[in-house]
Amino acid sequence: MDLNGITSINKREAFRYMGFKKSEPNERFLLLADRCEKMVLDAAKPKLIFKVFDILSRDDKIILSNTKLCLPGHNIKNLLKDSNRCCVFAATLGVSVDALIRRLEVEDITLGFIADNLASALIEQVCDKTEDVIKESLDNATLTPRFSCGYGDLPLSLQGDFLSALDAQSKIGLTVTDTLIMMPRKSVTAVLGIK
Amino acid sequence: MTLTELLKKDFVYLDGGFGTMLQSLGMKPGENPVLLNITDPDMVKKVISLYVDAGSDIVCANTFGCNSYKLSGTGYTPEDIIPLALSHAKECAGSKALVALDVSPIGKLCEPNGTMTFEEAYEYYREQILCADESDIIYFATQTDLYELKAGVLAARENCDKPIICSMTFEKNGRTFTGCDPASMVTTLEGLGVSAIGLNCSLGPKDLKEVVREISRYCSLPIIVKPNAGLPDPVTNSYSISAADFAEEMAEMIPLGAKIVGGCCGTTPEYIKELKKRFERERYCKNSPQKNSAVCSYSKTVFISSPKIIGERINPTGKKRFKEALLQGDIDYILSQAIEQASAGADILDVNVGLPGVDEKAMMVKVIKAIQSITELPLQIDSTNPEVLEAALRVYNGKPIVNSVNGEEKSLASVLPIVKKYGAAVVGLTLDENGIPKKSHDRFNIAKKILNRANTLGIPKEDIYIDCLTLTASAEQDGVMETLNALKRVKDELGLKTVLGVSNISFGLPNRPLVNQNFLTMALTHGLDLPIINPNIEGMSGAVRAFNLLRGYDKNSKEFIAAYSNTDTPALSSNSNDISLSYAVLNGLKSEAKDITKNMLLSREPLDIVNEELIPVLDKAGEEFEKGKIFLPQLILAASGAQACFEVIKNTLSRSDQTSVSKGRIILATVKGDIHDIGKNIVKVILQNYGYDVIDLGKDVAPELIVQTAVDENIKLVGLSALMTTTLNAMEETIKQLKAKKPDTIVWVGGAVLTPEYAKMIGADYYTKDAKESVDLAKKIFGC
Numbered sequence: 001m002d003l004n005g006i007t008s009i010n011k012r013e014a015f016r017y018m019g020f021k022k023s024e025p026n027e028r029f030l031l032l033a034d035r036c037e038k039m040v041l042d043a044a045k046p047k048l049i050f051k052v053f054d055i056l057s058r059d060d061k062i063i064l065s066n067t068k069l070c071l072p073g074h075n076i077k078n079l080l081k082d083s084n085r086c087c088v089f090a091a092t093l094g095v096s097v098d099a100l101i102r103r104l105e106v107e108d109i110t111l112g113f114i115a116d117n118l119a120s121a122l123i124e125q126v127c128d129k130t131e132d133v134i135k136e137s138l139d140n141a142t143l144t145p146r147f148s149c150g151y152g153d154l155p156l157s158l159q160g161d162f163l164s165a166l167d168a169q170s171k172i173g174l175t176v177t178d179t180l181i182m183m184p185r186k187s188v189t190a191v192l193g194i195k
Numbered sequence: 196m197t198l199t200e201l202l203k204k205d206f207v208y209l210d211g212g213f214g215t216m217l218q219s220l221g222m223k224p225g226e227n228p229v230l231l232n233i234t235d236p237d238m239v240k241k242v243i244s245l246y247v248d249a250g251s252d253i254v255c256a257n258t259f260g261c262n263s264y265k266l267s268g269t270g271y272t273p274e275d276i277i278p279l280a281l282s283h284a285k286e287c288a289g290s291k292a293l294v295a296l297d298v299s300p301i302g303k304l305c306e307p308n309g310t311m312t313f314e315e316a317y318e319y320y321r322e323q324i325l326c327a328d329e330s331d332i333i334y335f336a337t338q339t340d341l342y343e344l345k346a347g348v349l350a351a352r353e354n355c356d357k358p359i360i361c362s363m364t365f366e367k368n369g370r371t372f373t374g375c376d377p378a379s380m381v382t383t384l385e386g387l388g389v390s391a392i393g394l395n396c397s398l399g400p401k402d403l404k405e406v407v408r409e410i411s412r413y414c415s416l417p418i419i420v421k422p423n424a425g426l427p428d429p430v431t432n433s434y435s436i437s438a439a440d441f442a443e444e445m446a447e448m449i450p451l452g453a454k455i456v457g458g459c460c461g462t463t464p465e466y467i468k469e470l471k472k473r474f475e476r477e478r479y480c481k482n483s484p485q486k487n488s489a490v491c492s493y494s495k496t497v498f499i500s501s502p503k504i505i506g507e508r509i510n511p512t513g514k515k516r517f518k519e520a521l522l523q524g525d526i527d528y529i530l531s532q533a534i535e536q537a538s539a540g541a542d543i544l545d546v547n548v549g550l551p552g553v554d555e556k557a558m559m560v561k562v563i564k565a566i567q568s569i570t571e572l573p574l575q576i577d578s579t580n581p582e583v584l585e586a587a588l589r590v591y592n593g594k595p596i597v598n599s600v601n602g603e604e605k606s607l608a609s610v611l612p613i614v615k616k617y618g619a620a621v622v623g624l625t626l627d628e629n630g631i632p633k634k635s636h637d638r639f640n641i642a643k644k645i646l647n648r649a650n651t652l653g654i655p656k657e658d659i660y661i662d663c664l665t666l667t668a669s670a671e672q673d674g675v676m677e678t679l680n681a682l683k684r685v686k687d688e689l690g691l692k693t694v695l696g697v698s699n700i701s702f703g704l705p706n707r708p709l710v711n712q713n714f715l716t717m718a719l720t721h722g723l724d725l726p727i728i729n730p731n732i733e734g735m736s737g738a739v740r741a742f743n744l745l746r747g748y749d750k751n752s753k754e755f756i757a758a759y760s761n762t763d764t765p766a767l768s769s770n771s772n773d774i775s776l777s778y779a780v781l782n783g784l785k786s787e788a789k790d791i792t793k794n795m796l797l798s799r800e801p802l803d804i805v806n807e808e809l810i811p812v813l814d815k816a817g818e819e820f821e822k823g824k825i826f827l828p829q830l831i832l833a834a835s836g837a838q839a840c841f842e843v844i845k846n847t848l849s850r851s852d853q854t855s856v857s858k859g860r861i862i863l864a865t866v867k868g869d870i871h872d873i874g875k876n877i878v879k880v881i882l883q884n885y886g887y888d889v890i891d892l893g894k895d896v897a898p899e900l901i902v903q904t905a906v907d908e909n910i911k912l913v914g915l916s917a918l919m920t921t922t923l924n925a926m927e928e929t930i931k932q933l934k935a936k937k938p939d940t941i942v943w944v945g946g947a948v949l950t951p952e953y954a955k956m957i958g959a960d961y962y963t964k965d966a967k968e969s970v971d972l973a974k975k976i977f978g979c
Contacts, residue, residue, distance in 0.1 A: 019827035028782045029828060045368065052430050068225025095308040095373050102307065103569040105873060106530045109880045110783050110835040113828065116873050137429060156921070164225065170364070170396065173339055173372025175304050179868035179921040183309045 006046075006125055009037050014121040018113070036104070036114040043093075043100040044119070046126045047172035050089035050134055051165065052194070055080060062086075069165040071191065075152035079144050083193030087143070090168045091130050092187035093123055101185075123186045134192065144193035156180050162189040196293060198332055198358045198390060201252055202417055202454070205479040209421055209457025210246035210254045211466050213297075215434075217242060219463075227269060229261045232280040239280070243287040249464035250471045251457070255297035255334060256284035262319045265302045277326035285329055295334035295360075296327040298347060305343040307568030308373055310870060310895050313590050316343045320350035327355065335361045336421075337396045337459075339371040341383060341493045342592040348387045349589070360391040360455070362419045365406045367398060370494070374571075377409040378496040382489050382594045385416060386618015393419025396459040398426065399436050400444035407451045411482040413489075413496075417454035418482065420445065424461030434461030441466050442473035449474070452482030488657040488692050488724075490543065490620050492593040495571040497542050499660075499692050501748030502719055504739055505575055505596075505727040506541030507696065508532045509566075511550045515849040521550050521558065524890065526565050533566050539730040540740070540758065544570070545598060546587075547577035556583045560590050567592050575622070581609040588617040596620045599662065602627030602641035607648045614649075620658040621649070622694050625681065631664055633674070635681035638663050642685045660694040660725055661685045668710065669703040675714070679721045686722035694725035697735070712738050719746075777812045780836035781829070788836045792843040801844045805886060809837055813884055817967045830966065831877055837884040858886040859977035862913045864901050865894035867925040871918035874946060878914065881966040887973055898929040902936050910940070912976050914969065915959075917946045927957035934958060943972055 011033055015025055025033065053064035061072040062080060069088070071080075080086055097119050105112030127146065135143055150156035159176045168174040168189075175183050182189070201207050217228055220238050231239050239257045246254050257280045261273050277296070284294040301319045305311045327333065333351045338344040344361060351359045363371050363380055370376050384392050392414055394406055400422045407420055422445075425435030436444070445456060456474065458466045488499040497503055509532050511518045520528035533544055546566065548558045555578065566574060575596040576587040584597055599622035600610040614621045623645035625631070625638035632638050642661045649659050663681040666674040682693050695718055701710035712734045715726055719742045730736040740758055743749040776795070779788040795804050816833040819825045863879050865872045872894040879889045890908065892901060905913055913933060917926045926944060933940045943961035944954050954962035963969045 015828075021823070021826055023824075023826060025828065026782075028784075029832065032783075032832075045366075045370075047366075047372075050429055051432075066224040095304070098308060099374070099568070101873075103534065105876050106527055106569055107534050108783075108785065108835050109838070109876055110828075110832045113831050113873060113877065169300070169302065170337060175302065175309065177303065177310050177868065177870070179919055179925075181868075181870055181919060181921075183304045183870075185870070 005129060006122070007041075009040060009118050010121045010125055011037065011118070013124070014114075014117045017117040017120055032110060033114055033118070036111055036118055039100055039104075040097060040115050040118045040122060043096045044122060045094035045096055046091065047094060047174075048089060048091040048126070048130045048133070049166045049168055049171045050087050050130070052085055052087050052138070053165075054085050055083060064165075067165040069158070069161045071154060071158070073153035073155070076147060076154050076191070079147050079191075080193040082195050083144065085194040087134050087138075087192045087194055088162060088165055088189070089130055089134065089146075089192070090163065090166050090172060090174055090187065090189040091123065091126050092172055092174045092182075092184050093119060093126065094173065095184045098183075098185050119186045123188055127188050127190070131192065138194060142195040144195065146190035146192050148188060148190045159189065196290070198253075198293065198360075201293065202390075204252075205477070206453075206474045207417075207455045208250055208252045208467060208471055208474075209419070209455060210243075210251045211249075211458035211462035211464060212424070212460045213242060213255060213257065213259065215460050216245070216463060227265075228259070229257060229266070229276055229280065230269060230271065232257050232276050232283060233271070236279075236283055240283050240287050243284050245464040246467060247287055247289070247292050249467040251292055251467055253293045253295050253332060253334075253455075254284055254288055255295045255336075256280040256330065257297075258323070259297040259299045259336070260302070262299070262301050262323055264319055265299075273323050274326050277323060278329065281327065281329040293331040294329070295332040296323070296330040298323060298333060298335045300338055300340065300343055304373075305340050305346070306564065308340070310868075311343075313342060313346050313564075316346035317350050320347040321354055324351050324354045327357070330357060333357050333359045335359070338363045339375070340373040341371075341375040341380060342373075345383065345387065345592065348384065348389060352388065358390040359388075360419060361389050362393045362395040362421060364396045365394050365403065367402055369406050369409060374494040376494060376496070377406055378413050378489075379491040379494055379593060381410060381413040382491040382496050383493075383618070385414070386594050388618065389416070391417040391419050391455055393421070393453075393455065395419065395421035395457075396423055399423055400441065400448065404447060404451070407448050407453065411452040411484065413484050413487070414452070414482060415484055418452045419455040420448050420453040421455075421457040421459050423459045424466065427461065436461075438463070438466040438469040442469040445470055446473050446477065449477050450480050452480060454479055486655070486657050488620070488660075490573040490594050490596055492567060492571045492573045495573065497573050499724050501743050501746070502724055502726060502739055503542035504540060504730050504736055505543045505545050505694070505725050506536035506539075506730045507545050507698070507727045508536050508729055508731065509544060509562075510547040510577065512547070515852075516846050518550055519845075519849050521548055521553050523888070526562065527891070529562055530565055530569055533570050533572075536730050537570050537572055540736040541572060541730040543573050543575055543596065543725070545575040545577050545727060547598075549578055549580070549583075555580060556586045559583050559587045563587050563590055576619075581613060584610065585613045585617075588613060588619055591617075594618055594620065596622060596660065598622040599624045600645060601625075602644050604628070607645070611649055611652050611654065614658075615652045615654050620660060621654070623649075623659055623661045625661060625663050631666070633677065635663075635677040635684065638677070638681040639684045639688075642681070642689060642691065646689055646691060656689075656691060660692040661689070662694045662696070665696055665699045665714075667702040668700050668714075675700070679718060682718065682723060683721045686724075692724040693722060694727065695723050696727040698728065708732060708734055711735060715739070716742060776808050776840070777815075780809070780812050780840065781816060781833050783832035783835040785836060785839035788839045789843050792840040796843070796847055801847050804840075805844060809840055810885060813837055813881075817970065820965075820967050827965070830881070834877065834880045834884055834966075838880055841884060857888040858979050859912065859973065860888045860890065860908065860910055861973065862890045862892060862901060862904055862908075862910050863916070864892040864896040864914075865916045865918075866922055866929055867895060867897050869917050869919055869922035869925070870894045871946075872916070874918070875914075875916040878916075878945070878966045878969045881970055882973060885970050885973065887977070898925065898932045901929055902932045905933060905937050905940055912973065913940055913942050915942060915944045917944070918948060920948050923948065923953070923957065930958040941976060943969070945969065
């Protein structure tokens with residue numbers, strides 16, 4: 001996937017992450033944000049992978065076809081209650097965004113901070129885009145909202161299983177540390193019900 | 196049969212997909228393929244036998260992913276599986292095929308992108324190599340990180356004598372996931388002495404053709420091409436290209452120099468049969484790349500086909516502020532020097548950290564790792580100590596320049612072998628036991644001697660850059676032309692690239708920049724390829740740019756115009772004459788803040804400026820932040836502005852040998868297992884703004900290192916950061932160890948997942964919710 005269609009970052013969202021509450025960023029800040037936006041968009045090499053699984057049973061946990069991954073908890077059960085299939089996806093901006101943020105933090109902590117938050121906003125946009133791609137490949141089926149491990153009662157410890165189910169390391173270069181942090185940093189995994 | 200014998204054939208055939216074959220034979224989803232060597236050896240042997248029958252000359256043992264990281268939790272070690280897997284493969288291969296140990300990436304990202312250190316990666320690979328006695332070839336496949344791959348190749352070279360072949364996995368954009376491009380891959384790996392280089396996996400042949408073309412432009416070794424059968428369908432999982440089409444598309448790789456061919460995911464024995472049938476109608480077209488002088492990082496190759504700038508600023512000689520940074524382990528300052536030179540136009544950065552009182556070897560490794568994490572410029576490793584050079588060469592991610600060897604026997608004997616081993620380029624200084632010869636003729640002879648010695652070790656002449664040595668014009672005026680004449684002869688008669696430190700020429704003279712710039716231009720016209728200069732001085736980097744333009748190297752003046760047209764940089768600064776320090780700081784206007792501080796220093800004491808100007812501004816920002824009038828971004832912006840003032844003040848203080856600003860020394864670290872460090876870095880900058888010395892141990896820091904540093908440096912206050920619930924244990928453990936080994940340490944903690952209650956529970960003395968509170972705490976502890 002390239003950034004096809006994504007030509008700007010949702011800065012309003014990024015400003016919210018940064019902690020601007022009531023106040024509006026001033027002109028100076030907006031200028032810095034524009035500069036960082038360009039750098040983040042240049043550095044981002046978004047990649048995505050998804051697979052569709054049949055839901056085989058949903059008694060104790062959700063059991064999926066052709067994978068070891070299974071999904072425990074009430075939240076996911078509820079999310080998938082009207083679905084016979086679900087889609088698991090992973091998306092990442094790649095390591096070059098991490099490298100950019102690393103450099104900017106040394107050069108000017110403000111720029112590093114802004115770029116970090118812009119990248120967080122961008123990966124969400126990439127996920128939205130990913131949903132469109134998935135939808136299209138499923139003949140415009142209706143999808144539930146995306147749900148990630150670590151949300152509600154779906155344990156974060158499933159992160160590794162999510163990645164293995166997708167072969168995400170070899171397909172998009174996405175890994176997880178022993179402490180369950182995804183590397184590259186700006187990455188998302190999620191499951192969507194297909195209605 | 197050996198690989199060398201096999202390579203005498205036109206083409207060498209590898210196998211096809213392994214995992215996808217196992218799946219089609221009934222391997223269950225989620226099952227670990229390497230465990231089948233134990234649980235279902237027949238299935239494994241069936242796949243290999245099918246490939247042997249299809250005509251593969253080299254088959255992979257089922258060892259992909261057989262490292263102790265990926266095996267953790269299975270109850271098995273590489274030692275349990277690799278010898279068995281190799282014997283299965285041997286049994287199938289018989290005398291028909293060679294058996295390769297198939298080595299995958301470890302499975303976690305290597306530094307700086309991830310938490311696995313280079314040394315850990317080496318150990319994981321070494322463990323596998325030590326079990327691979329029965330293999331004929333070590334094959335590193337599907338590699339995406341040049342750094343990790345370098346660790347693997349070194350592990351193989353140092354622990355066995357089998358031929359090594361490597362293929363990396365490229366995306367459509369011609370880069371691997373970690374940003375490696377074909378030129379950097381080839382430049383680095385050829386130097387490390389592997390037998391073949393290429394690509395595998397990711398895409399079908401057609402989509403990888405341009406990558407193969409790019410590899411063949413630089414690579415003089417046999418090229419491996421082992422693509423997928425196109426792309427898998429995300430719903431049905433089937434691959435898109437038929438065996439016949441695959442063979443046809445692969446045939447297009449022949450003119451590009453493909454020699455060792457096979458298939459990856461989605462390909463089957465049928466694909467190998469078709470491939471072989473198609474290739475048998477063709478002859479091998481050996482690629483004959485141009486011989487380049489080139490150095491590279493993991494992602495950027497610098498070809499020395501026209502003069503390139505080596506930045507000289509990462510060097511303590513004559514720089515008090517730099518010495519201070521080295522002694523205090525202030526890596527950020529060193530990194531800022533790298534960034535500044537990179538943006539000023541340096542192509543390569545010289546790195547010298549030799550200083551009495553500093554462990555040069557440890558510091559060199561630390562600095563190299565830090566610099567390569569924030570810039571893609573290739574580095575020149577500058578030390579007189581071969582041990583330091585070797586340590587740096589190991590951890591460097593790419594092909595660096597070694598600075599330097601000279602004509603002395605001792606130097607030749609100790610430096611050249613390591614240059615060869617790590618495949619670096621080397622600077623040869625034209626001096627020997629008798630010092631620097633006065634006459635150009637004698638310097639030329641030393642250059643020749645260095646060339647000959649390097650050649651006997653197999654170091655190609657493209658990798659030798661001769662430094663004819665600049666003497667100061669004020670002391671030895673006649674020496675100027677001797678240097679330049681020697682340079683010209685080395686270039687013309689020996690055909691070697693030349694390098695020269697320029698700034699020394701003007702020592703002792705007034706208007707040094709004028710002399711330097713003119714000498715630089717003279718040297719360039721005499722054939723200098725690599726001026727070592729301060730690129731931040733516009734006249735110097737500008738002279739190189741202008742030379743490249745006038746000499747016709749800079750085609751259509753493209754680079755020159757890009758450097759000077761400056762049209763798309765938005766004006767970020769306003770006129771510093773009419774704004775106050777407070778305004779500049781609060782708006783993060785760094786260059787204005789610097790100018791105003793410099794002006795103030797003309798009439799006021801540095802410490803007065805800190806206490807009477809800077810801190811009140813920060814206090815005011817902090818107060819407004821607390822009251823919710825401004826928010827975190829504005830606080831950070833002010834911190835950036837204040838940081839710029841501070842740098843000016845520190846420079847002034849170290850020049851005049853005055854007491855430092857330090858109000859107290861503090862350790863900061865993100866705990867083991869956690870890699871979120873932006874919050875910690877914000878706290879660091881703000882503490883520094885208030886005049887505290889921060890020892891920043893970075894992220895993912897082991898408790899032992901934190902404790903050791905606190906004890907060695909006698910630190911009273913330690914700040915720990917964690918952002919994940921999964922890393923709070925490490926925080927607790929760190930506090931426990933600190934309290935045991937140094938009970939008087941005060942520990943404060945912060946980070947998104949912490950609360951005051953939890954902080955108390957894990958034994959922290961304080962919790963702060965943000966950078967402002969951290970400063971308040973420091974004030975309380977140090978009483979100022």
